Amino acid sequence: MKVKILLLILAIIFGLAAVFGVMFYINNLRASIEKEGEKIDVLVATQDIIKDTSVEEIISKKLVEVKKIPRRYIVAAYMTSLDKYQDYFVSNQISKGEQITPVKFIKSSDITFSFEVPKGMVAISIPFNEVVGVSNLLTVGDRVNVIATFLVEQQQQVQQQDTSSQTADTSGTQSNAAGNGNGGAASGNDYSSGNPSAVVTDTTKTVLWNIEILYIGAKVIIDELSTTNKGLLSSSGSSKEPVEIKTVTLAVTPEQAEKLVFSEELGTVWLALLPVGGVEETDTPGRTLDNIFIK
Structure with missing residues (x-):
């Protein structure tokens, strides 16, 4: 009889312990969910922000805004203000909707040219877009062929x-x-x-071979004549909207510089990405309507 009573008491004790354990777990789970669901003020990009954009420009053009985001979706080292970054620039492109973090900025005093013009060469910059620039696959140090079309x-x-x-x-x-x-x-x-x-007929020809890329940059400007600038725009542009101008800087000889500038001014220039080490230069015939279907 005493054993039965003892077992009953133990069962009651273990039952109460189980109940309290479940209640404790549920309370902790509820607190965790509430904490994760808590919304925090975070600085978010309202549109794409290109490299080299100054923080001053970001603030003046309202390229970022503070949004309330659930804690569970917040990235580490998130920012709520740019007040301490007035003399900084964007070091890597920031996408629309991306949370702003300190690693995306570089101090103006730390910005230096990452290239040196080879001896006997000159640096020439030309505008390019996603098509001309091989879908933005170009990087510093790559080599390209310059192909020009003249109409x-x-x-x-x-x-x-x-x-x-x-x-x-x-x-x-x-x-x-x-x-x-x-x-x-x-x-x-x-x-x-x-x-x-x-040149008496429309033609396309490779004018420069194995040209090294020294630098790739971009800048946002407001240009009333932006819609008329050939090859400069990555968007439609207007007199009231910022326009992004992308440029690629190439290392060329003085003679090649003349060819490059002439081709850019009077024709349409394309860049062809080459394998590491470049390719062997050959005498191509150029392409016209007369030989486009000839091997």
């Missing part, structure tokens, strides 16, 4: 602008020369002469 219609427009200020006799001579050029279109382009007038 006869564009060249004729340039020639007409250049001759608008000349005398009537000179204009007549120019007109006759243009007529002779149109008559030779069917024979294709002759590059051997080195004469610009040899």
Whole structure:
């Protein structure tokens, strides 16, 4: 009889312990859920912020805002203000909706050029976008080929602008020369002469080989004429909206610099990413409508 009573008492004690244990677990779980669900003020990007953007510009253009985010979704070292980062710049691109952290910024005094122009070379920067820049796969140290396309219609427009200020006799001579050029279109382009007038039909040709990339940068500006700037924009742009200009800096010889600038000014330039070590330079024929289907 005594044993039964003892067992009953033990059962009651263990039952109460189990109840209290479950209640303790539930209370802890509830507190944990409430803590994770607690919303904290966090600084978040309202739009994409490109590299080299100053904190002053970020604040003035309201590129970030404070949002309440559940604690469980907050990243480590999150920020709530940029007050202590007035003289800093963005070191890596920040995506829209991304939480702002200190690792995304660099002090202005720590910014230095990460490249040195090789001896005997010059550094030339040209604008590029995602298409020209191989879907943003280009990085410093890569080597590229520069491919240029020239359209006869564009060249004729340039020639007409250049001759608008000349005398009537000179204009007549120019007109006759243009007529002779149109008559030779069917024979294709002759590059051997080195004469610009040899380009008588739309053509695409590799003009520079194994060119080293020294630097890739970007800057946001407000340009009323942004929609007319060729090859500069990564977005449509307007007189009231910031426009992103991306540039790639290449190491070239003085002679190559002339080719590069001429191609960028009067034609359309593409960059072709090369394997490590580059490729062997060959004499390509260039492509026109006459030989596009020829191997």
